[in-house]
Amino acid sequence: MATVDTTVQPSPSGAAAAFAAKHAAPHPLKLYGGWFCPFVQRVWIVLAEKKIPHQYVEINPYHKAADFLRLNPRGLVPTLAIHPSPDSDSEEVRVLYESAVVVEYLDEAFCDQSLYGRDLLPRDKGSEYERARCRLWMDFVSSRVVPGFYRFIQHSEESGESLEEVREKFLDGLRSFVEEMRPAEEGPWFLGGRFSLVDVMLAPWAMRLFLLDWYKKPGGLGIREARERGGEEEKKIWERWDVWFDAVTNRQSVRDTWSDEEDYVKAYRRYAENTTQSEVAKATRAGRSLP
Ligand SMILES: N[C@@H](CCC(=O)N[C@@H](CS)C(=O)NCC(=O)O)C(=O)O
Numbered sequence: 001m002a003t004v005d006t007t008v009q010p011s012p013s014g015a016a017a018a019f020a021a022k023h024a025a026p027h028p029l030k031l032y033g034g035w036f037c038p039f040v041q042r043v044w045i046v047l048a049e050k051k052i053p054h055q056y057v058e059i060n061p062y063h064k065a066a067d068f069l070r071l072n073p074r075g076l077v078p079t080l081a082i083h084p085s086p087d088s089d090s091e092e093v094r095v096l097y098e099s100a101v102v103v104e105y106l107d108e109a110f111c112d113q114s115l116y117g118r119d120l121l122p123r124d125k126g127s128e129y130e131r132a133r134c135r136l137w138m139d140f141v142s143s144r145v146v147p148g149f150y151r152f153i154q155h156s157e158e159s160g161e162s163l164e165e166v167r168e169k170f171l172d173g174l175r176s177f178v179e180e181m182r183p184a185e186e187g188p189w190f191l192g193g194r195f196s197l198v199d200v201m202l203a204p205w206a207m208r209l210f211l212l213d214w215y216k217k218p219g220g221l222g223i224r225e226a227r228e229r230g231g232e233e234e235k236k237i238w239e240r241w242d243v244w245f246d247a248v249t250n251r252q253s254v255r256d257t258w259s260d261e262e263d264y265v266k267a268y269r270r271y272a273e274n275t276t277q278s279e280v281a282k283a284t285r286a287g288r289s290l291p
Pocket residue numbers: 034036037038039040061062075076077078097098099100277278279280290291
């Protein structure tokens with residue numbers, strides 16, 4: 001078997017290093033994560049957003065230690081372990097994984113608004129439709145936008161599609177997402193005035209879009225060109241996108257869970273050269289849905 005490079009810088013840097021250090025002490029709620037992982041960042045953002053007490057445990061998910069596989073047989077981060085509190089009779093450690101599941105769990109489990117602030121999904125009586133619509137667009141991010149990001153960044157000569165094609169499909173996903181946002185007059189977020197899990201789901205990839213400009217030349221991400229080429233409708237879409245993008249990439253919880261930019265450049269080189277053997281990358285290469 002070819003030797004696979006699974007090394008990653010062992011710990012976060014910048015603001016994320018400070019955030020991790022603040023949450024290094026043992027705590028019954030443990031997030032196993034990797035600083036570079038956008039799925040982990042979703043969970044990290046919710047912990048930061050709601051100021052949920054926890055312990056952050058940095059691991060390299062590509063080196064699957066037996067103890068970690070016992071917690072999560074899929075061997076993926078984020079993995080959340082909920083240890084019994086000292087005053088409970090139970091010995092049992094409860095485990096959750098899958099970022100989309102974990103963010104909803106945390107939002108529901110830590111719902112005392114006097115301690116944790118506003119819910120990240122609308123939960124008041126009568127908000128069933130709005131909550132379901134949030135889930136629809138959270139799912140859209142995971143099932144359309146995120147796979148499109150990996151097809152784009154891993155694009156190579158062998159992809160069977162041109163760089164222009166993968167770029168256009170990716171931008172189409174963003175356009176559909178933007179068309180569902182409340183008008184900017186109501187506020188910058190997907191729901192207008194209210195930051196929600198829909199924003200959380202895409203925020204880590206919004207932060208990583210600069211990598212497409214960095215690695216996918218010529219043309220890079222291509223929003224500027226699409227806007228210049230397009231008509232009025234296209235301009236309006238990207239104006240709304242800019243408002244959302246600026247707000248989300250400056251949100252405190254997003255900044256607090258972000259390492260130094262150059263570390264992402266290094267970590268994503270293997271994706272950009274399409275040589276990484278991560279489960280996400282292998283699925284992308286094989287045209288399968290993501291793990
Ligand atoms: N669907 C999972 C995806 C998680 C995932 O792919 N995590 C990557 C790191 S970004 C991982 O643990 N990779 C280990 C591997 O590929 O072996 C989620 O949403 O949590």
